[in-house]
Amino acid sequence: xxxxxxxxxxxxxxxxxxxxxxxxxxxxxxxxxxxxxxxxxxxxxxxxxxxxxxxxxxxxxxxxxxxxxxxxxxxxxxxxxxxxxxxxxxxxxxxxxxxxxxxxxxxxxxxxxxxxxxxxxxxxxxxxxxxxxxxxxxxxxxxxxxxxxxxxxxxxxxxxxxxxxxxxxxxxxxxxxxxxxxxxxxxxxxxxxxxxxxxxxxxxxxxxxxxxxxxxxxxxxxxxxxxxxxxxxxxxxxxxxxxxxxxxxxxxxxxxxxxxxxxxxxxxxxxxxxxxxxxxxxxxxxxxxxxxxxxxxxxxxxxxxxxxxxxxxxxxxxxxxxxxxxxxxxxxxxxxxxxxxxxxxxxxxxxxxxxxxxxxxxxxxxxxxxxxxxxxxxxxxxxxxxxxxxxxxxxxxxxxxxxxxxxxxxxxxxxxxxxxxxxxxxxxxxxxxxxxxxxxxxxxxxxxxxxxxxxxxxxxxxxxxxxxxxxxxxxxxxxxxxxxxxxxxxxxxxxxxxxxxxxxxxxxxxxxxxxxxxxxxxxxxxxxxxxxxxxxxxxxxx
Numbered sequence: 089x090x091x092x093x094x095x096x097x098x099x100x101x102x103x104x105x106x107x108x109x110x111x112x113x114x115x116x117x118x119x120x121x122x123x124x125x126x127x128x129x130x131x132x133x134x135x136x137x138x139x140x141x142x143x144x145x146x147x148x149x150x151x152x153x154x155x156x157x158x159x160x161x162x163x164x165x166x167x168x169x170x171x172x173x174x175x176x177x178x179x180x181x182x183x184x185x186x187x188x189x190x191x192x193x194x195x196x197x198x199x200x201x202x203x204x205x206x207x208x209x210x211x212x213x214x215x216x217x218x219x220x221x222x223x224x225x226x227x228x229x230x231x232x233x234x235x236x237x238x239x240x241x242x243x244x245x246x247x248x249x250x251x252x253x254x255x256x257x258x259x260x261x262x263x264x265x266x267x268x269x270x271x272x273x274x275x276x277x278x279x280x281x282x283x284x285x286x287x288x289x290x291x292x293x294x295x296x297x298x299x300x301x302x303x304x305x306x307x308x309x310x311x312x313x314x315x316x317x318x319x320x321x322x323x324x325x326x327x328x329x330x331x332x333x334x335x336x337x338x339x340x341x342x343x344x345x346x347x348x349x350x351x352x353x354x355x356x357x358x359x360x361x362x363x364x365x366x367x368x369x370x371x372x373x374x375x376x377x378x379x380x381x382x383x384x385x386x387x388x389x390x391x392x393x394x395x396x397x398x399x400x401x402x403x404x405x406x407x408x409x410x411x412x413x414x415x416x417x418x419x420x421x422x423x424x425x426x427x428x429x430x431x432x433x434x435x436x437x438x439x440x441x442x443x444x445x446x447x448x449x450x451x452x453x454x455x456x457x458x459x460x461x462x463x464x465x466x467x468x469x470x471x472x473x474x475x476x477x478x479x480x481x482x483x484x485x486x487x488x489x490x491x492x493x494x495x496x497x498x499x500x501x502x503x504x505x506x507x508x509x510x511x512x513x514x515x516x517x518x519x520x521x522x523x524x525x526x527x528x529x530x531x532x533x534x535x536x537x538x539x540x541x542x543x544x545x546x547x548x549x550x551x552x553x554x555x556x557x558x559x560x561x562x563x564x565x566x567x568x569x570x571x572x573x574x575x576x577x578x579x580x581x582x583x584x585x586x587x588x589x590x591x592x593x594x595x596x597x598x599x600x601x602x603x604x605x606x607x608x609x610x611x612x613x614x615x616x617x618x619x620x621x622x623x624x625x626x627x628x629x630x
Contacts, residue, residue: 100114100115100148100151101113101114101115102151102153104153104177104179104199104201106175106176106177106201107175107201107203107204108123108124108175108204108328108330109121109122109123109175109177109201109206110122110123110125111199111201111206113151113153113179113181114506114508115146115148115506116133116134116146116148116181116183116197117131117132117133117506118131118132118133118197118199118208119131119508121206121326123204123275123277123328123330124275124328124330126272126273126274126275126328127230127232127272128272128275128277128326128328129227129228129229129230129326130228130229130230130297130298131226131227131228131298132208132225132226132227132228132324133225133226133228134183134195134197134210134212134224134225134226134322135222135223135224135225135226135302136185136192136193136212136220136222136223137220137221137222137223138187138218138219138220138221138311139219139220139221139310139311139549139550140221140545140547140548140549140550141221141545141547141548141549142187142545142570143503143504144185144186144187144192144193145185145186145187146183146184146185147183147184147185147186148181148182148183149182149183149184150180150181150182151179151180151181151182152179152180153177153178153179153180154177154178154179175201175202175203176200176201176202176203177199177200177201178198178199178200178201179198179199180196180197180198180199181196181197181199182194182195182196182197183195183196183197184215187218188570190216191215191216192214192215192216192218193212193213193214193215193223194212194213194215195210195211195212195213196210196211196212197209197210198210204327204328204329205325205326205327206325206326206327206328207323207324207325207326208225208323208324208325208326209321209323210224210225210283210320210321210322210323211319211320211321212319212320212321213317213318213319213320214314214315214316214317214318214319215316216316217313217314217315217316218313218314219311219312219313219314220310220311220312220314221304221310221311221312221549222302222303222304222310223303223304223320224283224284224302224303224304224320224322225281225283225302225303225322225323225324226300226301226302226303227279227281227300227301227302227324228291228298228299228300228301229252229288229298229299229300229301230297230298231292231297231298231299231516231519232342233252233270233272233299234252234253234254234342234345235251235252235254235342236251236252236270236271236272237249237250237251237252237270237271238250238251238252238262238268238269238270239268239269239270240262240264240265240267240268241265241266241267241268241269241280242264242265242266243264243266243285245264250262252270252299253290254342254345255345255523255526256290256292256293256477256481256519256520256523257289257290257293258290258293258478258481258482258484259289259482260287260288260289260306261288261289261290261299262287262288262301263287263288263305264285264287264305265281265285265286265287265288265301266280266281266282266285266286267279267280267281268301271331274330274331274333275328275329275330275331276328276329276330276331277326277327277328278326278327279301279324279325279326279327280324280325281301281303281322281323281324282322282323282324283303283320283321283322283323284303284304284322285303285304285305286301286302286303286305287301287302287305287306288300288301288302289302291503292516292519292520292523293476293477293478293481293520294476294477294478294499294500294502294503295477295498295499295500295513295516295517295520296500296502296503296504296509296512296513296516297509297512297513297515297516300503303322310549311549345518345519345522345523346515346518346519346522347518347521347522347525347595347596357594358535358590358593358594358598358599358600358601359383359599359600359601360382360590360600360601360602360603361382361383361384361385361412361536361600361601361602361603362379362382362383362384362385362405362602362603362604362605362606362612363384363385363386363536363537363539363543363602363603363604363605363606363610364384364385364386364387364398364401364402364405364605364606365401365405365605365606365607365608365610365611366543366560366563366564366565366566366567366605366608366610367563367567367605367607367608367609367610368560368561368562368563368567369401369559369560369561369563370561371607371608371609372404372607372608373607375404375407377607378405378407378606378607379407379606380407380408380409381407381408381409382406382409382606383406383409383410383411383412383437383600384402384405384406384409384410384411384412384606385411385412385413385414385536385537385602386398386399386402386411386412386413386414387414387415387416387474387565388413388415388416388426389415389416389417389444389555389565390415390416390417390419390422390423390426391417391419391422392555393555393556393557393558394555394557394558394559394560394564395426396558397558397559397560397564398560398564398565399411399413399430399433401560403433403434405606405607408435409435410434410435410436410437411430411434411435411436411437412436412437412438412439412440412534412600412602413430413436413438413439413440414439414440414441414442414470414474414495415427415439415440415441415442416441416442416443416444416474417441417442417443417444417453418443418444418445418450418453420452420453420455420456421456423441423453423456423457423460424456424459424460427439427460427464427467428460428463431464431467436467437468438467438468438469438470438493438534439457439460439467439468439469439470440457440469440470440471440472440474440495441453441456441457441471442473442474444552446479446483447473447474447475447479447546448472448473448475448479448480448483448486449471449472449473449486449487449490450486451486453471454471454487454489454490457469457471457492461492468492468493469492469493470492470493470494470495470534471487471490471492471493471494471495472487472493472494472495472496472534473495473496473497474495474497475496475497475546476496476497476498476499476502476546477496477498477520477523477524479496479546480494480495480496480524480527481523481524481527484527490531491531492531492532493531493532493533493534493599494524494527494528494531494532494533494534495533495534495535495536496524496533496535497535497536497537497538497539497543498517498520498535498536498537498538498539498589498593499538499539499540499541499542499543500513500540501540501541501542501574502542510540510585511585514585514588514589514592515592517589517592517593518592518593518595521533521535521592521593521594521595521598522595525595525596525597525598528597530597531597532597532598532599533597533598533599534598534599534600534602535593535598535600535601535602536600536601536602536603537602537603537604538586538589538593538601538602538603538604539604539610540574540576540577540582540585540604541571541572541573541574541610542569542572543565543566543569543572543610544565544566544569544572545569553568566605566610572610573609573610574610577604577609577610577611577613578611578613579613580613582613583613583614586603586604586612586613589601589603590603
């Protein structure tokens with residue numbers, strides 16, 4: 089586990105405590121919502137996603153909080169009149185949302201707490217035309233609810249019974265949602281949602297520590313063009329009541345998801361690899377400064393003019409170690425020719441291929457990889473996805489006839505860039521690795537690249553930027569992806585995070601783990617922890 093306090097985070101926080109409630113006002117989020125000390129929700133947010141599913145940069149322009157007050161009120165019961173304290177508080181958060189520095193939305197969140205009820209009213213107005221995939225309230229449920237029963241209330245149908253998934257769910261655990269009822273510990277909770285139809289997804293797929301309820305179902309068309317002045321209004325009401333006697337409901341057994349204890353020895357240990365550097369050539373350090381003996385994973389896009397240069401740069405990063413080549417292509421014939429060529433250029437530890445649109449290994453690509461393996465005896469080939477575990481989880485049936493290794497990548501900042509998002513992803517990586525091992529059913533797993541920020545946008549609806557330069561002088565791939573570089577990439581906190589990620593992902597069946605780039609702004613930190621992980625395998629210095 090990484091130290092949450094080690095990550096620099098200038099987000100302002102206020103803690104609002106009133107009656108049984110405790111809510112952390114963290115930036116634009118109502119975080120860590122607790123009732124009588126019990127974690128009821130991980131957070132409440134208002135989120136804006138553009139046509140490429142990028143999350144807007146939010147800025148708090150004003151935040152006000154009325155001091156919680158206890159009002160003595162007269163109530164009557166069967167024994168006569170008595171007086172009790174009623175807990176009340178209000179807070180308002182005013183927010184602007186922008187993409188690439190251009191404001192598109194202004195939102196007001198009004199929070200009201202009244203005894204056992206917490207109410208959030210959100211009103212947002214667009215200030216400029218833009219195309220959105222989603223705008224609205226998001227409710228984050230803690231991952232420890234896995235295995236807990238809950239009831240879904242629907243807008244126009246009878247309520248239905250569900251369970252928060254234990255193993256990571258590939259698709260929505262709940263749809264057509266107007267509200268929920270569930271119990272956590274000895275606290276009964278209900279949540280009512282208005283202003284749109286909502287649904288839930290299992291965000292552990294992306295190593296987020298939550299189940300997420302969001303508005304605008306994915307079945308609705310997107311993106312949608314909005315003019316300036318469009319208004320979105322949504323609200324939620326959360327009620328929490330501690331049951332008389334305080335007897336808690338049985339807690340779900342999450343031992344299967346946690347897998348082997350962190351101190352368990354997995355034999356053999358996964359091979360650690362690095363991702364080929366994508367920074368401009370001028371930033372390249374002396375070869376002697378690069379780690380030696382570490383396999384390098386490289387992702388050439390077949391058909392782009394820079395394929396030869398990308399592979400040559402990766403060879404230089406590897407310093408004689410083998411390449412792990414993951415081609416991006418939808419052309420099996422082009423793939424076969426590329427395999428022959430790269431094998432003739434130097435040592436290769438394995439080869440994979442992924443479709444540029446779906447980011448998974450299609451059946452046609454699987455066939456081409458098998459043919460390549462047969463033509464080159466002993467060639468290790470890998471299939472799966474170059475994107476998140478989500479894609480492997482959702483397409484696992486595609487690999488029913490594939491008996492070779494599977495792969496997926498990991499990045500914690502798909503939905504959020506907060507400190508908590510990054511640090512809380514570590515235990516979720518263990519859950520992802522255990523879920524992937526279960527899906528693999530004995531097939532080896534190659535995990536990675538593991539990067540702090542996404543190295544490409546796996547869900548963009550806009551076309552990919554055309555590559556016209558046959559060289560890598562200006563960099564390639566992640567170098568041109570907006571926000572692909574984390575400012576803390578080379579910090580001690582990042583080094584600790586990568587070391588913790590290796591530990592979390594080291595479960596039976598994981599054969600290799602590829603970390604960040606070999607050098608450059610997205611390079612793997614050369615610090616205690618990560619260096620130690622490599623050093624124990626005799627391949628890198630701290």
